[in-house]
Amino acid sequence: MKIKWFGQSCFMITSRSEIKVLTDPYKKMFGYKLPEEIEANIVSTSHNHSDHNNINAVRSSFVHISKPGDFSKHGIEIKGIQTFHDKTSGSKRGKNTVYNFNIDDINICHCGDLGHVLNSNQIAEIGNVDILILPVGGLATINAFDAVQVMKQLNPTIVIPMHYRTKALGLMGYIFGKVDKFISASGLKAKEYEELELNKANIKDYSGIVVLKYD
Template sequence: MKIKWFGHSCFMITSKQGTKILMDPYINMLGYKLPEIEAEIVATSHEHKDHNNIDAVKGNFVHINGLGIFSEHGIDIRGVDTFHDKFSGDKKGRNTIYNFKVDDINVCHCGDLGHILDTKQVEEIGKVDVLLVPVGGGYTIDATDAVEVVKQLKPTVIIPMHYRTKALGPMGLAFAKVDKFIEASGIKAQTYKDLELNKENIENYKGIAVLNYK
C-alpha cells in the first residue's frame, strides 16, 4: 500500500490493487489545499468542515461515516465510537476512529480524538499496524496523550497528524509542532515524502514516520 498525507488529518491510502481510500478531506481554509482527487472510499471521522468535505472528491465513491463493520471494494473497515474532547463529547461532539484492513495491514485513523482510550475502545479497534494519530493539541489530544494512545494500541508505524506546519500560517499557532510529540515519545523518527508498505517491509519503518506535506 501507499500512504500519502495531504495535510491536517487527510490521508490517501492506495492498495496494491489500486483501490483509493481517502480520510477526512478538508475545505480549503487551513493553508493546506487538496488537489483534484478521486477515491473509491471516503471516510469522515466527524462533521466538522475541516474533516468532512466530501464535495472535494470526484468519482463514484462510497462514503463511510458511521460505526460498525463495513466491507467495501475488498477493504474491511471498523468504525469505533470515541469523543472529540475529554467530556464525553459535551464540548465538541463525537468522533469515529476507523481501522482499515488494506493488503493485510491494519491502518487506524484516529480522526479528532480528544481523550485517552478506554479498555473497551482498545478492544473494539483491534490490531493496529499503522497508527495515524493527532498530536498537536488545542482541538485534539496533545503530545503527552498521543504517547499514551500509542502505548495502548501498540502500532509498528506511527504517523503523526493535526500539528503545526508552515503551511498553516497564523492558524498553526493553535497547534504544537510535531517535535514535541517525538520528544515526548522517545521513539526514533524518520521523515518521508510518503510511505509504501507491505507485510514484508513494514518492520523497516518501525517507529515514527513524519510525512511531508506537498
C-alpha cells in the same frame, strides 16, 4: 500500499490493487489545499466538522463511511469505533469515529479528531494496529503527551502523526503544537518521507514514527 498526507487529518491510502481510501477531506482552509482532481473509491469522515467532512472535493463516485460499525467495501474491511472529540464524552465538541482499515493485510487505524485517551472497551474494539495515524497537536485533539499514551495503548509498528503545526498553516498554525514535541515525548526515532510505500513483508523496516511531508 502507499500513504500520502494532504495535511490536517487527510490521507490517501492506496492499496496494491489501486483501491484508494481518502480520510477526512477538508475545505480549503488553514493554508492546506487538496488536489483539484482528487479521486477515491472510499471516503471516510471521522466527524461532521468542515475541516474533516468535505466529501464534495472528491470527483469520482465513492462509498462514504461516516459512522461506527463494520463495513466491507472494495475488498477492504473497515471497523468504525465511537469515541469523542473532547475529554467530556462529547459535551464540548461532539462524537468522533476512529477507523481501523484492513488494507493489504495491514491494519491502519486513523484516529480522526480523537480528544481523549482510550478506555479498555475502545482498545478492544479497535483491535490489532500495525499503522497508527494519530493527532498530536492539541487544542481540538489530544496533545503530544496524551498521544504518546494512546500510542502505548494500541502498540503499533508505525505511528504517523497528524493535526499539528506546519509552515503551510501560517499564523493559524500557532494554535497547534509542533510534531517535535510528540517525537521527543515518545522516545522513538522518527523518519521523514514524501510518501510512505510499504507492504506486509517490509513494514518493520519503517518501525517507529514516520513523519510525512505536506507538499
